[in-house]
Amino acid sequence: MSSKIRSLFQGFRSSLDGERGTSEAFPGDGSSSPATSTSTSTHDSSPAAIARRAPPTPPDEKDNHHHLKTLQRLQKGIPINPKNSSSSTDGNNHSHYEDYENTEDMTDAQQTEVNGLAHSVSHTLSLSNSPSSTFHSPVGSYSSRTTLNRPSGKQLKPFNTQDIKIVLLENVNIAAREILESQGYQIEFHKSSLPEDQLIEKIRQSFKTNRDVHVIGIRSKTKLSAKVLREAKNLLVIGCFCIGTNQVDLEYAAKHGISVFNSPFSNSRSVAELVISEIIALARQLGDRSMEMHNGTWNKISAKCWEIRGKTLGKFSFTPEIISWMRPLTKLLGIVGYGHIGSQLSVLGEAMGMRVLYYDVIPLMALGTAKQVPTLKDLLEQADFVTLHVPEIAETKDMIGAEQLAQMKRGSYLINASRGSVVNIPALIESMRSGHTAGAALDVYPSEPAANGDYFNDTLNSWGNDLRSLKNLILTPHIGGSTEVSEAQSAIGIEVGEALVRYINSGSTIGCVNMPEVTLRSLTLAEENHVRVVFIHSNRPGVLRQVNSILGDHNVDKQMSDSRGDVAYLMADISDVNAGDIRSLYESLEALSCKLINRDTHGNTLTFFAAKIMTRVLY
Numbered sequence: 001m002s003s004k005i006r007s008l009f010q011g012f013r014s015s016l017d018g019e020r021g022t023s024e025a026f027p028g029d030g031s032s033s034p035a036t037s038t039s040t041s042t043h044d045s046s047p048a049a050i051a052r053r054a055p056p057t058p059p060d061e062k063d064n065h066h067h068l069k070t071l072q073r074l075q076k077g078i079p080i081n082p083k084n085s086s087s088s089t090d091g092n093n094h095s096h097y098e099d100y101e102n103t104e105d106m107t108d109a110q111q112t113e114v115n116g117l118a119h120s121v122s123h124t125l126s127l128s129n130s131p132s133s134t135f136h137s138p139v140g141s142y143s144s145r146t147t148l149n150r151p152s153g154k155q156l157k158p159f160n161t162q163d164i165k166i167v168l169l170e171n172v173n174i175a176a177r178e179i180l181e182s183q184g185y186q187i188e189f190h191k192s193s194l195p196e197d198q199l200i201e202k203i204r205q206s207f208k209t210n211r212d213v214h215v216i217g218i219r220s221k222t223k224l225s226a227k228v229l230r231e232a233k234n235l236l237v238i239g240c241f242c243i244g245t246n247q248v249d250l251e252y253a254a255k256h257g258i259s260v261f262n263s264p265f266s267n268s269r270s271v272a273e274l275v276i277s278e279i280i281a282l283a284r285q286l287g288d289r290s291m292e293m294h295n296g297t298w299n300k301i302s303a304k305c306w307e308i309r310g311k312t313l314g315k316f317s318f319t320p321e322i323i324s325w326m327r328p329l330t331k332l333l334g335i336v337g338y339g340h341i342g343s344q345l346s347v348l349g350e351a352m353g354m355r356v357l358y359y360d361v362i363p364l365m366a367l368g369t370a371k372q373v374p375t376l377k378d379l380l381e382q383a384d385f386v387t388l389h390v391p392e393i394a395e396t397k398d399m400i401g402a403e404q405l406a407q408m409k410r411g412s413y414l415i416n417a418s419r420g421s422v423v424n425i426p427a428l429i430e431s432m433r434s435g436h437t438a439g440a441a442l443d444v445y446p447s448e449p450a451a452n453g454d455y456f457n458d459t460l461n462s463w464g465n466d467l468r469s470l471k472n473l474i475l476t477p478h479i480g481g482s483t484e485v486s487e488a489q490s491a492i493g494i495e496v497g498e499a500l501v502r503y504i505n506s507g508s509t510i511g512c513v514n515m516p517e518v519t520l521r522s523l524t525l526a527e528e529n530h531v532r533v534v535f536i537h538s539n540r541p542g543v544l545r546q547v548n549s550i551l552g553d554h555n556v557d558k559q560m561s562d563s564r565g566d567v568a569y570l571m572a573d574i575s576d577v578n579a580g581d582i583r584s585l586y587e588s589l590e591a592l593s594c595k596l597i598n599r600d601t602h603g604n605t606l607t608f609f610a611a612k613i614m615t616r617v618l619y
């Protein structure tokens, strides 16, 4: 971002501050850092500046993003080319706005324009045509953005965190970065993923402070294990800019008050389309023919090449009896996991004349004339193409191994664009070598490189070279969800970016994958001496009574609490809170981590610790 534009941002923000008035910042809880600067931010994070800083924008104020764009446009003539104007000042190996996946030809300014368009279009869309509960659109999704878009809420700021500091890995789309930057958050951007040890080191050194990272944004490759999360002592929230969340230790995160958000269906269509293309490519051995031509060989053959709709009916009209006799000859698509991606695929497959069967662990309404089968074996025995769209969980590990491959029809095809752990690759290699499996397409692998380069060999996975030698095997580098501007990646950037802002600024966990979903309507500007308390705690008897005895010194205007397993999440808006009360409120709630004594129904004394997991007071 050019310095001119940046000063425009700051001018805009201080004009908002002027409207709201400013107040003294409270010192943090020890988790906050001294003034820092990052390669990507010139924000002054001194306590005084923080008191004056950009008011965080709640969901209903998110159009700041657009205001900023408008301001930028008002300044036409100012070159908008962050690529030229940003520079890395801290010697870290990250870059600001460089080399986006699939955007080699596009400048950030161009992306910004198109993303802005996508953003506004997304407000008008309601995309979930759910046939099942898995389609429930989280509030962070397209359809709900409009419902949260209420005007003029009070802009809250956190008491216990200084400037929000964000580490983004894996080339997260510019749309997300714009949303987060427009809040005044500090962003450290990295193009690739990092292995565990380097990630720990990065967290230790981020923002040149000690573990002062409040938000980590990743895609599918970065493993946020308990070991890594333990290092990120001040982490509030994780954004998975993808569908899968298997790369995060969700349970550890929840138990430590770290919320995790993802984008449940922004790239589903992209995956479904890739799979459709692979079905045809496998049926026609396109990969091999293309490879041969690249090597100078003309090899015009039709043996074992098929139309995917099966037998051609030609120009003749047939009686229904004959059509029903021919129906079994139609190619059968077997979908394992009939969620967002699987069901999209069902519609596309049928539109191309395939019959569709699906297997899922829950009964789900069939789209079109697709049919659910009761067991995986039923599906494997009938399908010509088996395609996998299940999450990575313990039950799906090696879901397709030697036994399942043997159950598949001879001459059938396997497609995996879910997670690498779902297919036992050595078994697939055997099945393909024996000719039982006629072809396969793999987009995902048990171990994937952290960055682009010459990494697909035996170093990461022992069978890399074996795979490369197989015929009619399409290998792609986890690109199922990788489509460009205004499609998957920017939609994901907007969706997860907005969910993070909503969580940081207003505490709403709607769309969160590891916490109960809790939200309250915004505080209004008129509610001056109101604060919002977010208290994440152990789901144990007695905790709420303790919390409410603290909140009860004020007027509790509204409150919502819910639990998920061992963790409970409480949000409360309380009034009659003087500026001087905020600190003691915060400290009293924090102190609930101390011994808590309660009595069970038999009058026995119960003692437990660590009721409090995380306290946030937003004011």
Ligand SMILES: NC(=O)C1=CN([C@@H]2O[C@H](COP(=O)(O)OP(=O)(O)OC[C@H]3O[C@@H](n4cnc5c(N)ncnc54)[C@H](O)[C@@H]3O)[C@@H](O)[C@H]2O)C=CC1
Pocket: 134, 243, 244, 245, 264, 265, 267, 268, 271, 336, 337, 338, 339, 340, 341, 342, 359, 360, 361, 362, 389, 390, 391, 392, 395, 396, 417, 418, 419, 443, 444, 478, 479, 480, 481, 482
């Ligand atoms: N290759 C790529 O770039 C991408 C890969 N993915 C992967 O695709 C997976 C599926 O994505 P969505 O369709 O959006 O997920 P989803 O959650 O909408 O659907 C998953 C379906 O699998 C079913 N399921 C779970 N366990 C099962 C089992 N043992 N057997 C049969 N069915 C089972 C669920 O009931 C659900 O209906 C994601 O978890 C992710 O890992 C997602 C996006 C991009």
Ligand SMILES: O=C(O)CCC(=O)C(=O)O
Pocket: 219, 220, 241, 242, 243, 244, 245, 267, 478, 479, 480, 481, 482
């Ligand atoms: O491209 C990506 O970032 C990962 C896509 C993916 O696998 C997912 O969304 O789960």
